[in-house]
Amino acid sequence: MINFDLAALRTLVAIADQETFARAGETVHRTQAAVSQQMRRLEDQLGLALFERSGRTKELTPSGRKLVDYARRMLALQEETLAALHAVTTGGPVRLGSPADIADTVLPEMLRRFARANPALSLVIHVGRSPDLMELLKKGAIDLTISTRFDESRRHFLLRTSPVVWIAANDFRVDPNRPLPLVLADEPSIFRKIALAALERSGRTWHERYTAPGLAGIRAAVAAGLGITARSIEALTPELRVVGEADGLPPLGNIRYYLYQRDDAVSEAAKNLFRLMAARG
Known part of the structure; x- marks a missing residue:
């Protein structure tokens, strides 16, 4: 056997x-x-x-x-079993923060089984940028958050490692003879930092064509053909495609997403959700 x-x-x-x-x-x-x-x-x-x-x-x-x-x-x-064993009938809502790309793609499946095993529990999802979410966690405005920022002083674990890729509209073509048009988030942005550092190392010229505060604006500008952006692979949608070394672009490496718990004063429901998500690692 x-x-x-x-x-x-x-x-x-x-x-x-x-x-x-x-x-x-x-x-x-x-x-x-x-x-x-x-x-x-x-x-x-x-x-x-x-x-x-x-x-x-x-x-x-x-x-x-x-x-x-x-x-x-x-x-x-296994995850469903853990969720059932840690099921709670009271408490909440659990306030969970998440970057937009993770909230759109990875988070729904993570939460589905926990919610099914905890039908009385309510969840409030705060979608935002990693530095803003970490500030909300610090202030106690949310119980848990997913973030690309690393803070060893808080209870955390590595939730996911994702490739960072260059993303363009399906019909966009990179012109090697012209500065690369970029669509970037404004500061502070880890993806902005990764993109510009990679271009500087490779000696590739670029210009910032469009700046947006959030993922929705970045996706819209890229889909409109205004330029390319650097994001985690989760940011891809059907109207977008990955461009890369074949187009003369430097590799971007990986990015880590961490899950943080505010402190031990959070509800048992929040602690159980943290444990369940940690069990996926």
Whole structure:
């Protein structure tokens, strides 16, 4: 009888999502060597090849892809079980802050199972920019927040590591002979900092064509073809596409999203939500 290692399954899902062992390692907080070792043990346990080499990279085999589907379901059941065990019937609302890109894409699925197990709990979501959310947390205006800012003085964990990419309209073409038109957030913005630092290192000329305070304005300007922007991969929408090194643009690396709890004075409901979301890591 095979007893699946949930940590190994979580790593397998991370590889499927991140497409490389190295990026998956950042997501699950393991070295690339440790990820490879985990996958070898899983293959030995199953007696199946989960990966096959394709050029310099490894791709999932049909058996590997099938296991990823089951792994997602097993991990989802684990989260649902934790949510049910920590269910609360009173308390709240839990006030949760989130950047717009995470609130649009990652957060709904995170909260769905917790809300189903806690039907009496109310949630208030504050969508904003990371520095503003950290200030709200400091003031006690919210109980938990997701943020790109790192603050070791507060209870936290690494929620997600995401690639930062150049994003443009589907019909936008980068002209290598002209300064790069940029659509950027105003200060303070970690994505603005990442973009300008990468362009400075590469020697690529640029000009700031449009400045917006939030993601909605940035998306609108990029979709209108005014320029390109640097955001996490979660900011992509159907009318936008990723441009990159093939277009003469420098790589941008990854960004980390942390979840913070204000302090121990928050409600039990907020503590339970924090624990549940931490269990995904």
